Amino acid sequence: MQQYQLYIDGQWRAPASGQWFDSINPYTGEAWCRIPRGTAGDVDAAARAAHRAMHEGEWATITATQRGHRLRRLGDLLAARAEHLARIEVQDNGKLLAEMLNQCRYLTEWFHYFGGLADKIEGSVPPIDKADVLNFTRHEPIGVTACITPWNSPLLLMAWKVAPALAAGNAVVIKPSEFTSASTLEFARVCEEAGLPAGLVNVVTGYGAEAGEPLVGHPLVRKIAFTGGESGGRHVNIAAARDFKHTTLELGGKSANIVLDDARLDDAVSGAISGIFAATGQTCIAGSRLLLHERIHDQFLDKLLALASQARFGDPMDAGTQIGPVTTEPQFRKVVDYLRIAKEEGARCVMGGEVAPQPPGARGFFVQPTIFADVKPDMRIAQEEVFGPVLSVIRFASDEEAIRIANSTNYGLAAGVWTESLRRAVNFSKQLQAGTVWVNTYRSTSYTTPFGGVKASGLGRENGMDAIREYLQTKSVWFYT
Ligand code: NAD
DSSP states (O other): OEEOOEEETTEEEOOTTOOEEEEEETTTTEEEEEEEOOOHHHHHHHHHHHHHHHHTSHHHHSOHHHHHHHHHHHHHHHHHTHHHHHHHHHHHHOOOHHHHHHHHHHHHHHHHHHHHHGGGOOOOOOOOSSTTEEEEEEEEEOSEEEEEOOSSSHHHHHHHHHHHHHHTTOOEEEEOOTTSOHHHHHHHHHHHHTTOOTTSEEEOOSOIIIIIHHHHHOTTEEEEEEESOHHHHHHHHHHHHHTTOEEEEEOOOOOEEEEOTTSOHHHHHHHHHHHHHGGGGOOTTOOOEEEEETTTHHHHHHHHHHHHTTOOBOOTTSTTOOBOOOSOHHHHHHHHHHHHHHHHHTOEEEEOOSBOOOOTTOOSOOBOOEEEESOOTTSHHHHSOOOSSEEEEEEESSHHHHHHHHTOSSOOSEEEEEOSOHHHHHHHHHHOOSSEEEESOOSOOOTTSOBOOSGGGEESOBSHHHHHHTTEEEEEEEEEO
């Protein structure tokens, strides 16, 4: 079985703890590789290496244009290694191979786009109400950046952070989830192959409490980009506030996918299914609440059930598989618990609702894709993030009621609205409390478009021009002439 090493200061190293833990393939239920158990000493070495790389090494002296070239070269190499990275992540995370191949080819775009922005970070010359004075602003890198990622999309969410952080001139220490670390360590191999300076990109694997917390608290770390759950995000935010560190927090969601009575129902059915069942429901943007106008409710539910019940379970490596396993055993237990809670609350289970039989040869974490109807907006199943293939269907009678229900959770990551009326679409897009609103589509994201949440879904934005500003701080320079 492959035993990985930490990647610190351009070298592959054993963890200071001398310990490794198993990474489990969620389809077979078996260990498939061993991950180093990084702790505070490794974090310290990585943060120091990143600080040196940023302030003393080549990264401190090369031009912004050269920095951009280096990132674009890394993007090219990622494209060449896309299939390898995709297969590693499928073994670790259970996402479908077809989806991962697309995602890994797409990763390149983050390094090309942000590489292209590296030499377009412009300051300004504000007009000053004093004679003989020139004032200009510079946007400078913040410092060593901690990139902390969850298990549901390790490579993609890493790229969302690392590409803008490096383009802005920072160095990074990446702490992937303890459940899915292998693909990030493989990414480090690509950085090595791309000839990035030693210490510019470091990967310290390990548990949240043992590697994540020391990283957040490390005095040399000045910026934390975190994607994860609400509780982890709160911890990180409090710890960061203690030392006035910059943060970007991408947290959970309970997004509403809203179908109005004038929608094209077949399109909306497909959008509802991919909204909740893609990646086995383990996406932060999952459209886990489906709000149906009472006039189309029954017809829509029939169509939804007809299509959703055809989904095929299986090995995520097989092209014919449509639903793969839940990624981790704790998450599997959490989803199963919510199936029980929803039934106890009185939600009507119209599809699934149980642990799924294992596909041939598997001993993984399979849950039936599940649809609950007659869900009331204040039920736990309608308020709390399940992060699994579980859809709550809620009926509404007016646009005002739909907006009120959609906004009635602590979260505010995304929302979808399906309608043929421009006026209603504009109204919903203004009123919905969410960082992203999709009209007649669901789940689209792009490296060019800001992404992030409101309320408990997070702070700050990833992707697009907004993202690079998250990794910069402004300095004003005054001259008396
Ligand atoms: P998690 O919060 O348990 O862990 C995320 C990462 O933080 C892991 O690497 C973990 O080891 C680390 N960590 C945990 N506690 C920490 C601490 N106190 N200090 C520092 N690091 C710590 O989340 P998860 O279960 O891995 O991921 C699922 C969650 O991520 C869901 O809530 C999902 O909605 C959210 N998510 C959000 C987005 C988004 O962009 N908004 C995208 C994907 C996933």
